[in-house]
Amino acid sequence: MQSITARLAVRAQGRTPSPIRELVPLMKIPGIISLGGGYPNPETFVFSDVEVRFKSGAAIRLTGKGLTEASQYGASDGSPAMRQTLVEWHKHKDDVVLADNELVVLNGSQEGLFIMAYLFLDPDDTVVVSEPDYPGALSAFGAFAKGTVSIPLDGHGLDTTELGLRLAGLTEAGQKLPKFVYCVPNGHNPGGVALSLERRKELVALCERYDLLILEDDPYQLVRLEDGPMRPTLQSLAPERVVRLDSFSKIFAPGLRLGYASGPAEAMRQFVLFKQASNLHTSSFAQALLSEFMRTAGYDGFRTEIAKSCVLYRKNRDAMVAAARELLPKSVSFNVPTEGMFIWFELPEGCDAKRMIELDTRTDLVIAVPGSAFSTRGGLRNCLRASFSMVTPEEIREGMVRMARMLDKEQRRAKV
Ligand SMILES: Cc1ncc(COP(=O)(O)O)c(C=O)c1O
Numbered sequence: 135m136q137s138i139t140a141r142l143a144v145r146a147q148g149r150t151p152s153p154i155r156e157l158v159p160l161m162k163i164p165g166i167i168s169l170g171g172g173y174p175n176p177e178t179f180v181f182s183d184v185e186v187r188f189k190s191g192a193a194i195r196l197t198g199k200g201l202t203e204a205s206q207y208g209a210s211d212g213s214p215a216m217r218q219t220l221v222e223w224h225k226h227k228d229d230v231v232l233a234d235n236e237l238v239v240l241n242g243s244q245e246g247l248f249i250m251a252y253l254f255l256d257p258d259d260t261v262v263v264s265e266p267d268y269p270g271a272l273s274a275f276g277a278f279a280k281g282t283v284s285i286p287l288d289g290h291g292l293d294t295t296e297l298g299l300r301l302a303g304l305t306e307a308g309q310k311l312p313k314f315v316y317c318v319p320n321g322h323n324p325g326g327v328a329l330s331l332e333r334r335k336e337l338v339a340l341c342e343r344y345d346l347l348i349l350e351d352d353p354y355q356l357v358r359l360e361d362g363p364m365r366p367t368l369q370s371l372a373p374e375r376v377v378r379l380d381s382f383s384k385i386f387a388p389g390l391r392l393g394y395a396s397g398p399a400e401a402m403r404q405f406v407l408f409k410q411a412s413n414l415h416t417s418s419f420a421q422a423l424l425s426e427f428m429r430t431a432g433y434d435g436f437r438t439e440i441a442k443s444c445v446l447y448r449k450n451r452d453a454m455v456a457a458a459r460e461l462l463p464k465s466v467s468f469n470v471p472t473e474g475m476f477i478w479f480e481l482p483e484g485c486d487a488k489r490m491i492e493l494d495t496r497t498d499l500v501i502a503v504p505g506s507a508f509s510t511r512g513g514l515r516n517c518l519r520a521s522f523s524m525v526t527p528e529e530i531r532e533g534m535v536r537m538a539r540m541l542d543k544e545q546r547r548a549k550v
Pocket residue numbers: 241242243244245268270318323351353380381382383388392393
């Protein structure tokens with residue numbers, strides 16, 4: 135397997151750590167007198183006491199040393215308390231044990247997408263993405279390289295047979311292979327599907343055969359709409375070639391901007407170098423809130439809280455599925471999501487969801503995102519992403535009544 139360093143884009147090669155930030159862990163040694171850091175004096179910090187109460191009934195209080203740490207600059211890979219909590223959480227959730235240098239706390243998983251693109255993509259590189267895919271990832275990748283190898287998505291996730299054919303084709307033609315495979319394995323945004331266990335294994339086998347890295351972006355893993363065991367993460371199947379992104383946006387509070395990357399130490403080292411040059415570290419305050427909450431709730435307790443939130447999403451998913459089955463024409467197809475917040479609707483060929491929204495949303499008063507917003511090739515015009523996260527079951531049903539009306543007009547326009 136080629137080393138992580140050998141895969142870096144030109145811009146990321148030969149970078150050295152910030153000499154000052156590298157001293158941060160040393161400043162924490164008990165008894166040390168630090169004349170090194172340019173930190174502001176904690177006596178000047180504005181907070182005296184912070185108490186946060188949670189809907190679960192739990193409460194946390196930041197005072198004294200804890201509050202000073204939450205208000206102060208911190209280490210680029212994350213606060214020690216947060217990192218220890220996350221290592222334990224990761225083991226609890228995924229049954230994967232991370233070493234201390236295999237985890238970096240991020241400003242949400244979006245930061246991880248950008249860092250991966252920054253680190254690995256030269257302008258003539260490509261990334262494997264699905265068609266459709268999450269626009270936030272496409273724009274992060276597109277900031278550094280324009281090329282994608284777009285692989286269709288079906289009810290079982292990324293079509294790995296098609297990926298195998300494309301990789302074989304590129305190899306035969308002597309063309310450059312993609313830098314990594316981007317994959318949202320659960321509750322795909324916008325596809326609303328999960329990668330089946332069989333496909334997970336096939337994907338890993340392909341990446342081993344062609345020596346590709348995998349970027350596993352899994353913000354919907356715990357937004358579970360069905361009971362039963364979780365599928366193994368791609369990281370658990372191939373830890374040496376997967377950079378995994380976990381997010382607290384959908385399970386804690388998106389505004390705190392918290393997530394973490396985990397993966398090979400060599401890759402995480404590069405993530406830290408990026409953070410040193412971009413934002414120094416993720417907010418100490420946000421990390422303190424999350425790590426204190428997780429410590430107070432316990433990992434099972436946190437999972438129980440997350441499962442309670444999922445009840446709302448399940449109800450809404452069920453309402454959308456029932457209304458779609460009852461009200462939309464049979465020519466419209468969709469998969470029932472097992473995680474996440476989205477259903478992807480495929481209208482008959484010839485329909486144009488963007489045109490439909492532009493012409494009819496103002497009168498029919500319902501909106502969804504046209505499929506073309508998720509395409510790397512200006513395709514998917516006959517598709518639509520509907521989200522069930524921010525509406526009530528009643529609004530979902532009424533929304534589907536209105537959607538059926540719009541669709542009827544669009545089908546007549548498209549003459550299908
Ligand atoms: C697939 C996917 N990846 C990443 C993100 C970004 O998440 P975060 O809030 O953790 O940055 C989103 C947000 O919607 C998403 O759907």
